[in-house]
Amino acid sequence: MTDQKENTDWKERFKNAFVLYLIRNGERPVTVFKFCEELEVDESVFYEYYNSFRSVEKEVWLTFYEEVKHALDRDSEYSSYSTHEKYLSFLYTLIEVYKQNRSYVVLRYAEVDRRSLRPWFMESFREEFAIWTKEILDEGIESKEIVSRPLISSKYHEALWVQLLYVSRVWVNDESEDFQVTDAAVEKSSALLFELMKSGPVDLLIDFVKFAYQNKAY
Amino acid sequence: MKEQSKIPTSKVKRAAKLIGTGAKVGGNYVKYYANKVIGDKNAKDKLDKDNAEDIYQSLSELKGSALKMAQVMSMDKSMLPKAMTDKFAQAQYNAPPLSYPLVVKTFRQMFGKTPTELFDSFEKEAKHAASIGQVHLATQGDLKLAVKVQYPGVADSVKSDLKLVKPIAMQMLHMKEKEIKQYMQEVEGKLLEETDYVLELKQSMEVASACSGLNGVYFPKYYPEFSNKRVITMDWIEGMHLKDFLATNPSQEIRNRVGQRLWDFYDYQVNELNLIHADPHPGNFLFQEDGSLGIIDFGCVKRIPKDFYTVYFQLLNPTYHMNDDKLKALYHKLEFLLESDDKKTEELVFSIFKESMDLLIYPFTQEKFDFADEAYFDRIYKKGEELSKSKDVRKGGKARGSRHILYINRTYFGLFSILHELSAEITTTTSFEFE
Numbered sequence: 001m002t003d004q005k006e007n008t009d010w011k012e013r014f015k016n017a018f019v020l021y022l023i024r025n026g027e028r029p030v031t032v033f034k035f036c037e038e039l040e041v042d043e044s045v046f047y048e049y050y051n052s053f054r055s056v057e058k059e060v061w062l063t064f065y066e067e068v069k070h071a072l073d074r075d076s077e078y079s080s081y082s083t084h085e086k087y088l089s090f091l092y093t094l095i096e097v098y099k100q101n102r103s104y105v106v107l108r109y110a111e112v113d114r115r116s117l118r119p120w121f122m123e124s125f126r127e128e129f130a131i132w133t134k135e136i137l138d139e140g141i142e143s144k145e146i147v148s149r150p151l152i153s154s155k156y157h158e159a160l161w162v163q164l165l166y167v168s169r170v171w172v173n174d175e176s177e178d179f180q181v182t183d184a185a186v187e188k189s190s191a192l193l194f195e196l197m198k199s200g201p202v203d204l205l206i207d208f209v210k211f212a213y214q215n216k217a218y
Numbered sequence: 219m220k221e222q223s224k225i226p227t228s229k230v231k232r233a234a235k236l237i238g239t240g241a242k243v244g245g246n247y248v249k250y251y252a253n254k255v256i257g258d259k260n261a262k263d264k265l266d267k268d269n270a271e272d273i274y275q276s277l278s279e280l281k282g283s284a285l286k287m288a289q290v291m292s293m294d295k296s297m298l299p300k301a302m303t304d305k306f307a308q309a310q311y312n313a314p315p316l317s318y319p320l321v322v323k324t325f326r327q328m329f330g331k332t333p334t335e336l337f338d339s340f341e342k343e344a345k346h347a348a349s350i351g352q353v354h355l356a357t358q359g360d361l362k363l364a365v366k367v368q369y370p371g372v373a374d375s376v377k378s379d380l381k382l383v384k385p386i387a388m389q390m391l392h393m394k395e396k397e398i399k400q401y402m403q404e405v406e407g408k409l410l411e412e413t414d415y416v417l418e419l420k421q422s423m424e425v426a427s428a429c430s431g432l433n434g435v436y437f438p439k440y441y442p443e444f445s446n447k448r449v450i451t452m453d454w455i456e457g458m459h460l461k462d463f464l465a466t467n468p469s470q471e472i473r474n475r476v477g478q479r480l481w482d483f484y485d486y487q488v489n490e491l492n493l494i495h496a497d498p499h500p501g502n503f504l505f506q507e508d509g510s511l512g513i514i515d516f517g518c519v520k521r522i523p524k525d526f527y528t529v530y531f532q533l534l535n536p537t538y539h540m541n542d543d544k545l546k547a548l549y550h551k552l553e554f555l556l557e558s559d560d561k562k563t564e565e566l567v568f569s570i571f572k573e574s575m576d577l578l579i580y581p582f583t584q585e586k587f588d589f590a591d592e593a594y595f596d597r598i599y600k601k602g603e604e605l606s607k608s609k610d611v612r613k614g615g616k617a618r619g620s621r622h623i624l625y626i627n628r629t630y631f632g633l634f635s636i637l638h639e640l641s642a643e644i645t646t647t648t649s650f651e652f653e
Binding site: 075076077081084085088089092096176178180181183184186187190191 | 316317318319320322323326327332334369370371374
C-alpha cells in the first residue's frame with residue numbers, strides 16, 4: 001500500500017518538477033540525469049514511469065483532460081445537458097484548467113505551427129478526447145440533436161478537435177479582460193459547428209440533388 | 219429569440235454593408251460626372267441627394283451599436299422618418315443567445331458558484347434578450363428574480379462598431395473629423411457606460427430611490443449581493459410590454475393615466491434630479507392593466523450639467539418664441555448659431571432650427587396635448603425626411619449644438635413616440651422655471 005502511494009507520488013513529482021523547470025527556464029533540462037540529480041533521485045526511477053521528457057509532457061496534457069472530465073462528472077447538472085452543452089462545458093472547463101497552467105500552455109503553443117493539427121504533446125489527450133466526443137456525438141444522434149450523414153458523420157469528432165485547437169490558440173493569444181474574446185470564440189464557433197451538424201438546408205439540398213440526378217428530373 | 223436574417227449581424231457583414239455604401243456613393247459620382255458631361259446643371263444637387271439617400275438607406279439596415287450611433291446622431295440633426303423609426307425599434311445587439319454552460323462559467327468566475335448553487339432555482343433558458351445580454355428567471359425563497367447576464371466581449375465590439383461607423387457618420391452629416399469628435403465621444407462614452415454593469419446597478423438604485431415618491435410608477439429592487447460586472451440581479455417585474463398592453467384595449471382613461479405618469483416621471487428626472495433615463499426603448503417599460511408603470515434598465519443615464527440645463531430648457535420659454543432677437547441670442551448660447559456664420563448662413567440655420575424646434579416643443583407650449591394627433595407626428599416625420607435630404611442642411615454641416623443635446627433629444631423623441639402609440643392626452647406642464 002505504501003509502495004503504491006510512493007509510486008504515484010514519484011510519477012506526480014517528476015511531472016510537476018518538469019513543468020516547473022520548463023516554465024522557469026523556458027527549455028527542457030539538458031538530460032534526464034541532470035534533472036534527476038536536482039531532485040536527488042536515481043535516474044532509473046524516472047525511467048520506471050517515463051521513457052523520455054516528451055512522454056512526461058504527454059502525461060501532463062492527459063492530466064489536463066482528466067481534470068476536465070473529472071470536473072464535468074462531478075457537476076450535478078452535466079448529465080442532463082444536450083451534446084452541444086456538454087461539449088461547451090468541456091471547452092469552458094478546459095480553459096479554466098489552462099488558466100492554472102498559463103505559462104506552460106503558452107510556452108508549448110508558441111512552438112507549434114499554426115496549421116498543425118496534431119501537436120505531439122497532445123497525443124494522449126487527443127486519443128481520449130476522440131473517444132469522449134464520439135460518445136457524446138452518438139448520444140446527440142440518438143436524441144436527433146445531430147443528424148447522421150453517410151461518410152461525414154464519422155468525421156464530426158475531427159471537426160471538434162480542430163475547433164479545440166483553434167480555441168486553445170485564441171486563448172493563448174487572448175489579451176482581453178477575463179479572456180472574454182476566448183469565451184466569445186467558444187460560443188460562436190461551437191454554435192456554428194453544431195448548427196452545421198443539425199439537420200438543415202444542406203441535407204435538403206443533397207436530397208434534392210440526389211433525387212434530380214437519380215430520376216433525371218432536370 | 220427570433221432570428222432576423224434581413225439585417226446583417228456579424229462584423230464582417232457589417233463591414234461589407236458599409237463598403238457597399240462606399241461603392242454606391244462611388245457610383246453616384248460616376249453618375250454625377252456623366253450628367254455633368256451631358257451638361258446637366260442640377261448634377262451636383264442630384265449627387266448630394268443620391269448620396270444622402272444611399273447612406274441613409276444603408277444605415278437603416280445596420281444594427282447594433284452602429285445603429286444606435288446613427289440613431290442618436292441623426293436624432294439631433296433631424297427627426298427621423300417613420301420607416302426608420304420602425305427599424306430602430308428593433309435595434310438590438312442581436313447576438314445569438316448565450317449558451318447555458320457559458321452562463322454557468324460566468325457565474326463560477328464571478329460568484330464562485332453555479333447559478334443553481336447560488337439561487338434556489340434558475341431557468342436554463344433565457345426569458346428574453348436585453349440590449350447587451352440576456353435575462354434569466356430565478357427564485358430565491360419567496361422572491362422571483364430577473365438575472366441579467368452580459369455577453370462576453372461586448373465592450374470591445376462596441377468600440378469596433380463605432381470605428382466602422384465613423385466615416386459614414388462623417389459623410390452623412392457632412393462633418394469633418396474634428397467637428398464630429400465631440401458627438402462621437404458622447405455616444406461612445408454612453409455606449410460603453412451601458413456595458414458597465416457595476417455602474418448600471420449604482421444608477422438603477424440611485425434613480426429608483428430618488429423616484430420612489432412618484433405616484434403609479436414602480437421599480438424593481440436590486441440585489442448588489444447577486445450582482446457584479448457581468449451580472450445584475452433584480453426583482454422580476456410583472457407587466458406587459460407596450461404592444462401587449464395596447465392589445466388589451468385599455469380605456470382612454472387608463473391610457474391617459476399611464477401617459478401622464480410617464481410624462482411626470484421624465485419631468486421629475488430632468489428638473490429635480492438633472493438626469494434622465496436616456497433609453498426610452500419600449501422594452502424598458504412594463505405596463506399593468508390599472509395603468510401603473512414598471513421601469514427598468516438604467517444602463518443609459520444622461521446627467522445634465524446644471525449650466526447647460528438652465529440654458530437649454532429656455533427653448534421652451536414662450537416669451538422667447540415671440541421674439542426672434544432673443545431667440546437668436548439663445549441659439550448663440552446653445553451654439554446652434556456660431557460666431558463664424560455669415561449673415562446668410564445665420565438666417566438659413568436660424569430658420570431651419572426655429573422651424574424644427576417650434577415643432578418639437580409644441581406639446582410643451584400647450585396646457586394639454588393629445589399625443590394621438592396624427593397630423594402633428596406626420597409633420598415631424600416629414601420635416602425629418604426633408605431635413606435629412608436637404609442640401610442646405612448638409613452644406614451647413616458644421617458641428618452645431620452641445621453634445622449634451624444628443625441624448626436629451628433622443629430621450630424626448632422616444633418619449634413622444636411612446637405617448638403617441640399610447641394615444642394619450644396629457645397635461646404637458648413642466649416644472650422648469652423660466653427666467
